[in-house]
Amino acid sequence: MLTERQIRAIKPTEKELTVSDGRSARGEGVLMLRVRPNGTKEFYFQRRKDGRKIKTKLGTWPALSLVDARERCREEKEVQLSSGTFEELLAAYVAKLRTEGAASAEHVAWSFKHYVTEPFPNLMNRPAVLIGPADIRDILAKMIAAGVKTMTNRVRSRLHAAFQQALQQDYNPRNYLEHEVRFGLASNPVSSIPVQEDWEQPGDRALSPVELKTLWQLLPEHLSITTSELLKFLIASGGQRPEQLLRSERHLYQADHLVIRSKKGVEGERSLHVVPINKLMRQSLNEMDAISETSPYPFQGMAEGKPLNVQSLSRAVSKLYGRHKDKFQGAFTLRDLRRTCKTLMGVAGLDKQLRDRIQGHAFNDVSTKHYDRYDYLKEKKRGLDRWAVWLEKHIIHTKK
The missing domain is CATH 1.10.150 (DNA polymerase; domain 1)
Structure with missing residues (x-):
């Protein structure tokens, strides 16, 4: 192998001189030093392809040291062997x-x-x-x-x-x-x-009943119909994950329930989450059907055949708060609505396990994960019907 002392000692000759830095595995290429008759010493990476020698200039010594030339050569070898960008x-x-x-x-x-x-x-x-x-x-x-x-x-x-x-x-x-x-x-x-x-601080913002009422009353006039009805549907459904809900095609919406493909978790653990449809959810779906009964998704976005984008929904909520800061106790985001529903469903009398099932949380105990195949549809229906009654009384139809 070459050394800096050897390179310094090499004298130019009438003909170009090429010296190898040593052997490498077949097909990987090798570092070469080219000494020109005028004394210029250049590093090259040399490899063979289809029987031909291909040289790539790396730099000129001593501006490029031997150590750096070897590093550049190593990089070139990796590039040749692994072409993925x-x-x-x-x-x-x-x-x-x-x-x-x-x-x-x-x-x-x-x-x-x-x-x-x-x-x-x-x-x-x-x-x-x-x-x-x-x-x-x-x-x-x-x-x-x-x-x-x-x-x-x-x-x-x-x-x-x-x-x-x-x-x-x-x-x-x-x-x-x-x-x-x-x-x-x-x-x-x-x-x-x-x-x-x-x-990465965990969020803890949940709207109070007064704030949720204010938000509900703002929706029809301050956001588009699709965005307003989607937010109402998310609240009425107990705070489903919007990204999953939006990806559920129309055929998954039945007369009395909605099937959401739960796509959280690792491969093989994703499952179907059945959500009963209460009367408030049905009202929002009827509003969307009045716009289109044939679109692939009930809550269709601006692009034909595509659902409303969850980022657009998130921005709409943030902008709505920004325009009406004086009406709320503090900033909130789309993600906070799920926490709000979880909290207020407790106020409405739903126990924690039922709230977890309505929101599609995973139960990781051995019994639930491997043995319990009961769908809890009746329990979730009673819970969401009770939630709808509470929303009507405390959020929608309260006296001003």
């Missing part, structure tokens, strides 16, 4: 989520596009193996500089999961041969990036 890595993770039917799939795709691929197009065609912690840091730092907080941690988590998926794809002995693209990762570059812990 950063963009392909992100796409592969989104495709996996879509195949599994994960509720978060479309939002993950949106967050990658909005915060990674569009702001950093120069990284997209780079081999994933060359994406380092500094690149991930720069992506998240740009978000932080723009005032983005919670989503910064979400994007970090999703990038970590994407790289972890690529590692499993390359090294799982059971199915790695099924994939044509190789990423050649040795580690996860996101692991070195810390989570911003102070931005």
Whole structure:
């Protein structure tokens, strides 16, 4: 192997001189030093392809040291052996989520596009193996500089999961041969990036009955019909997860119940969540049927054949609060409505286990997870009917 002293001692000759830094595994390529007659000494990465020698210039010595040349050579080897790009890595993770039917799939795709691929197009065609912690840091730092907080941690988590998926794809002995693209990762570059812990405080905001009444009365005049009726439906249904509800096609809405494909949890643990339809929920569905009885989704968005976007719904709630701050005790978001329903259903007399079942929470005790196959439909129906009566009395029809 070459040394800095040897390189310094090599004298130019009338003919170009080439010296190898040593042998490497067949097909991986090797670092070469080219000494020109004028004394210039250049580092090249040389490999063979289809019987031809292909050389890539790495730099000129001594501006590029031998140590750095070897590192550049190592990177070139990895690039040649693993051609999967950063963009392909992100796409592969989104495709996996879509195949599994994960509720978060479309939002993950949106967050990658909005915060990674569009702001950093120069990284997209780079081999994933060359994406380092500094690149991930720069992506998240740009978000932080723009005032983005919670989503910064979400994007970090999703990038970590994407790289972890690529590692499993390359090294799982059971199915790695099924994939044509190789990423050649040795580690996860996101692991070195810390989570911003102070931005992960659990929410505790729940609207009071007076605030919920105010929100309900604001809906018809201050938001679109679809958004207003969807929020009413979410409240009347006891605070279902909006992303799951919106992804439920029209055929899942029956005369007396709704079937939601619960897409939280790992593959194999997602299940069907049956929600009885009370009279307030039916009123909202009738309003939407008056707009369209044939759309694929009851709560259709602006795009033909697509449901209302959950991000649009979330922004609508935040903007509504922003326009009427004086009417509420503090800021609230779409996520707080689920907590509000959970809390106020308790006020209405529903016990915690029934509230958990209405909201589709998982029960992880052995008995429930593996043996209890009862659907609790009758109990949930009685609970949601009681909730509707409470809403009518305390939220909808109260005297001003």
